[in-house]
Amino acid sequence: MKPNKKILAGVLIAAVIGLPLLIKATRGESSKEVDIVAAAEQEIRPTILASGVLAYLNEVNLTSELVAKVREILVKEGDTVVQGQLLLTLDPETYRNAIDREEASRRQSAISIDRQRLSLALAEKRLARGAQLIERKMIGQSEFDDLRNARDLARVELQSSEEALRRADAILGEAREQLGKTDIRAPIAGTIVDLPIKVGETAIPSTNALAGASLMKIADTSAIQAELKVDEADIARVTIGQSVDVYATAFPETALKGKVQRIALAPTLENQARTYEVVVLMEAPEGVALRSGMSARADIFLGDGERRLAVPVEAVGTEENEDKKTERFVWVDRDGAARRIVVQVGQSDDRWEEITGGLKIGDRVITGPAKLLRGLVEGDRVSERVVADKPKAADGESGASGDEATE
Incomplete structure (x- = not known):
């Protein structure tokens, strides 16, 4: 019996010593199952x-430079036109009348010039005769001065008539130009994509959204x-x-x-x-x-699509350090223990964040679960959880290529 009592006592002592260790192992030292992705080069495409x-x-919006009624429309919406093709005509009567009026004014100016040239020629003859008479003392200086002033006045009136003719030519040219604007031609080759005006409506020279302001729209489709x-x-x-x-x-x-x-x-x-x-x-x-x-x-x-060392964006955390400066960090699995690593980051997109310092290719970065990631403490035991169809690092790279193809 005594040996049995000794054995029982040994078991009790072992239980007293081992129970706390067992509780500690099951509570404090149990590993946490986490998602892990290896840091690798990825295609990063940040966007705006x-x-x-x-x-x-x-694309050209055709508007009228005149106020006139639409007389004829020679195209319809959807038609293909060439540059210079006649598309639409406006009523030209007002502008033809203006041309007739200005041509009559020009003829009057030309007649006035002929009359002034005859007057100038007569004044020059009288002045020449007066010069002969004054040499013979047959007329006084006052009469000779009158003849010379008459000649000078005839010259001025001729110049005035010539200027009036040039003015009439300019006005006539403007009237003819206005008449030419009643024919609306295609400024470019293309397709009629909009035709809001109708025959009988009044076209007006305006850039505002008023009825008659827009004639049609031509575009190279x-x-x-x-x-x-x-x-x-x-x-x-x-x-x-x-x-x-x-x-x-x-x-x-x-x-x-x-x-x-x-x-x-x-x-x-x-x-x-x-x-x-x-x-x-x-x-x-x-x-x-x-x-x-x-x-x-x-x-x-924004990016050039070059492959850079990157980790999933959800793996990167942010917090203020003791110097009140914002620092970025990730959790890394090092031999089954969670280690907090401060990193430097570059550009990012919806999936990946570039790591410019703090990590190297192959580092096992903890990416989730999110709730567990927020509660990690330095040195926590971690193990990679097995999830069906869990994407691997290589899958992430191919996924990036797939994103690029979608883009």
């Missing part, structure tokens, strides 16, 4: 979101562009040549590839917000019927 409308690259509005906070990051994906409202799943062609120097003010117009020249794919005026949204890509 913008909205706007589509417009044909070469072979090329289209997006006119985007970019917020002033983002415009400094937009440069000529950047790639853009444009999504027309009518085709929300179709990415229209384009590049930034022009950036406005002056802003526009809308609802107390300043925006800058950015024009994007697009490559319209076959089978997509794009039209001017369609609403669109766009992703303007």
Whole structure:
């Protein structure tokens, strides 16, 4: 019996000593299951979101320079026209009457010149005869001065008539030009995309949205562009040549590839917000019927698409250090223990954040779960949890390529 008592006592002593250790192991030292992604090079494509409308690259609004009734319309909406083709005629009667009136005025000026030339010739003959008579003392100096003044006056009147003729020619030329403006011709080759005016309506010279102000719109439909509005906070990051994906409202799943062609120097003010117009020249794919005026949204890509060391954006945390400076950090699995690593970051997109310092390729970065990630403490035991269909680092890289293809 005594040996049994000794064995029992040993078991009790071992239990007293081992129980606290067991509790500590099961409570404090149990590993936490986390999601882990290896730091690797990824394609990072940060973007700026913008909205706007589509417009044909070469588009002309035809307006009248005269006030006149529309006499005849020679085209219809959808017609293809060539440069210089007659599209529409305005009533020319008023301007023909003006030409007739100015031609009559010119004829009167020409007749007046002929009359003044005869008067000048007569005055010069009388002055020459007076010079002979004054030499013979047959007339006085006063009479000779009258003859000379008459000659000078005839010269001035002839010059006046000649100026009146030049003025009549100018007015007649203007009247003929006005008559020519009653024929509206195509300034460019293209398609009639809008024809609001009708025969009998009065065309007026105005840029406002008034009835008769717009005759028709011609556009080269072979090329289209997006006119985007970019917020002033983002415009400094937009440069000529950047790639853009444009999504027309009518085709929300179709990415229209384009590049930034022009950036406005002056802003526009809308609802107390300043925006800058950015024009994007697009490559319209076959089978997509794009039209001017369609609403669109766009992703303007800021990066060059180069592969850089990156981690998922959800893995990067932010907090203030003892010096009240903001620092970025990630949690890394080092031999089964969580280690907080301060990192330097670069550009980012919706999925990846570039790491410029603090990590190297292959570091096992903890990415979640989010609730557990917020409660991690330096040295916590961690282990990678096994989740069905969990994306690996290589999958992330291929996913980035897939994003690029979508873009």
